[in-house]
Amino acid sequence: MSAGEKDGSVDRINGIKSTLRVVPDFPKPGILFLDITTLLLDPKAFKDTIDLFVERYKQRDISVVAGIEARGFMFGPAIALAIGAKFVPLRKPKKLPGEVISEKYVLEYGTDCLEMHLGAVEPGERALVVDDLVATGGTLCAAMNLLERAGAVVVECACVIEVPELKGRERLRLHGKPLYVLIESRFEPTSC
Amino acid sequence: MSAGENGDSAGRINGIKSALRVIPNFPKPGIMFQDITTLLLDPKAFKDTIDLFVERYKHETISVIAGIEARGFIFGPPIALAIGAKFVPLRKPKKLPGEVISEKYILEYGSDCLEMHVGAVESGDRALIVDDLIATGGTLCAAMNLLERAGAEVVECACVIEVPELKGRERLRSHGKPLYVLVESQFVPSS
Numbered sequence: 001m002s003a004g005e006k007d008g009s010v011d012r013i014n015g016i017k018s019t020l021r022v023v024p025d026f027p028k029p030g031i032l033f034l035d036i037t038t039l040l041l042d043p044k045a046f047k048d049t050i051d052l053f054v055e056r057y058k059q060r061d062i063s064v065v066a067g068i069e070a071r072g073f074m075f076g077p078a079i080a081l082a083i084g085a086k087f088v089p090l091r092k093p094k095k096l097p098g099e100v101i102s103e104k105y106v107l108e109y110g111t112d113c114l115e116m117h118l119g120a121v122e123p124g125e126r127a128l129v130v131d132d133l134v135a136t137g138g139t140l141c142a143a144m145n146l147l148e149r150a151g152a153v154v155v156e157c158a159c160v161i162e163v164p165e166l167k168g169r170e171r172l173r174l175h176g177k178p179l180y181v182l183i184e185s186r187f188e189p190t191s192c
Numbered sequence: 193m194s195a196g197e198n199g200d201s202a203g204r205i206n207g208i209k210s211a212l213r214v215i216p217n218f219p220k221p222g223i224m225f226q227d228i229t230t231l232l233l234d235p236k237a238f239k240d241t242i243d244l245f246v247e248r249y250k251h252e253t254i255s256v257i258a259g260i261e262a263r264g265f266i267f268g269p270p271i272a273l274a275i276g277a278k279f280v281p282l283r284k285p286k287k288l289p290g291e292v293i294s295e296k297y298i299l300e301y302g303s304d305c306l307e308m309h310v311g312a313v314e315s316g317d318r319a320l321i322v323d324d325l326i327a328t329g330g331t332l333c334a335a336m337n338l339l340e341r342a343g344a345e346v347v348e349c350a351c352v353i354e355v356p357e358l359k360g361r362e363r364l365r366s367h368g369k370p371l372y373v374l375v376e377s378q379f380v381p382s383s
Contacts, residue, residue: 023289033289037309040269040279047273073265074281077232081239081270087232089266097215097225117229 012048017183019045020161034161034185036071036132050075052182053158054082057128060155064127066090068114068143071132075160079130088120090129090143101149105142114139116146123151133161134179137168141175156180204240209375211237212353226353226377228263228324241267244374245350246274249320252347256319258282260306260335263324267352271322280312282321282335293341297334306331308338315343325353326371329360333367348372 019039026033039045057079066088067076073089080087091114093102099118104111121127129143134157144154154177162168162181172179211231218225232238249271258280259268265281272279283306285294291310296303313319319339326332326349336346346369354360354373364371 021290026289027286035289037281037288037312040272040281041312043272043276043278046269046279050273070262070265070281070283070287073262074269074279077238077266078270078273080232080235081242084235086235087238087266089229089232089262091262094219095262096229097218097227098213120229120233 009052012052013182015042016045016049016160020183032185034133034163036074036160039160040074049160049182050078050082053079053130053180056180057156057158058083061126062128062155063125064088064121064147064152066116066121066127066129066143066147068129068131068139069095072130075132076130079128079158085128086120088116090114090116090146101146103142103145103149105138107138112139112142114142114146116150118150121147121150121152125152127152127154129154129157131157131159133163134159134168134172134181135163135166137166137171137179140168140179141171144172144175144177161185201244204244205374207234208237208241208244208352209378212375212378214378224377224379226325226355228266228352231352232266241352241374242270242274245271245322245372248372249348249350250275252320253318254320254347255317256280256313256339256344258308258313258319258321258335258339260321260323260331261287264322267324268322271320271350277320278312278317280308282306282308282338293338295334295337295341297330299330304331304334306334306338308342310342313339313342313344317342317344319344319346321346321349323349323351325355325377326351326360326364326373327355327358329358329363329371332360332371333363336364336367336369353377 019042023033065080069091100115163185211234213230215225257268257272261283292307355377
């Protein structure tokens with residue numbers, strides 16, 4: 001499901017979309033990088049982004065918002081604060097102090113790993129996973145695995161942007177979980 | 193200046209302090225790591241943390257909150273949203289796409305580098321820098337340099353925790369800037 005299907009959301013979505021920028025050939029040639037930092041420079045658009053997520057989740061009994069390092073940290077905490085949920089950072093290896101659980105996942109070339117604190121999440125908790133963007137869905141699946149290994153129920157994954165060609169939505173569907181995004185990517189590079 | 197000097201702040205500060213935990217020997221032996229993740233697991237304490245910063249800055253005409261990667265990204269955006277300011281992430285090298293300015297700074301062994309997008313900040317912007325903790329002040333000074341090179345005025349640096357022995361406050365004072373923190377670091381490992 002994407003936002004924009006209710007009255008009042010459409011204008012906010014258009015405003016948010018207009019603040020995003022595409023940076024070509026980053027981090028390597030051929031990649032059109034979708035940059036959310038210009039959204040963060042627009043207080044109204046940033047507030048609208050958070051409000052759209054909060055409106056969707058505030059009555060869903062979400063007790064945990066898990067944010068993926070590092071851009072998930074820019075959106076997750078504000079959502080958690082507004083809905084009264086805990087915020088749990090999911091981090092690259094060796095960043096979290098103390099006892100962690102780790103989930104390895106496969107990249108195009110090689111593997112990576114996501115970690116969560118032991119005890120951050122309890123069995124039966126209802127969790128939302130937040131990141132700025134979903135591409136292949138590999139990182140989101142690793143995040144969901146961490147939360148489920150700790151006994152939580154993942155209610156949904158929420159991102160600002162989806163890159164449909166990379167089929168993250170289908171990958172999450174295989175995992176049995178829905179995806180909610182505000183915007184689908186476009187590929188025309190825009191000037192800032 | 194530290195928080196806690198108002199009657200009603202003291203209760204909130206105590207709640208925040210009790211939500212923090214200390215992890216001994218992380219990331220290396222001898223370091224007592226001040227962990228804020230347990231604060232984030234306590235919705236009231238996390239909200240109080242943000243509220244205390246917002247109450248201090250909402251009438252200061254701050255137009256930019258700059259947050260230092262990565263734990264500054266957890267506290268900075270909610271403050272920015274509440275006071276209507278821009279949020280600018282200050283990142284390790286090669287993370288920000290597009291044109292950046294870089295500031296190198298010295299660590300105990302070696303050096304590191306902080307980057308900011310060109311054009312994120314304009315001349316005349318009034319900026320607050322946010323991180324979870326201040327130790328020596330080296331990273332905060334690099335952050336201040338980035339903002340000042342872009343023409344902004346740094347109003348203050350704000351952290352949840354200060355480690356006084358590492359003299360970050362003095363280092364910021366040498367840069368001419370004040371520091372505001374909510375709590376000082378603790379030494380007792382909590383379970």
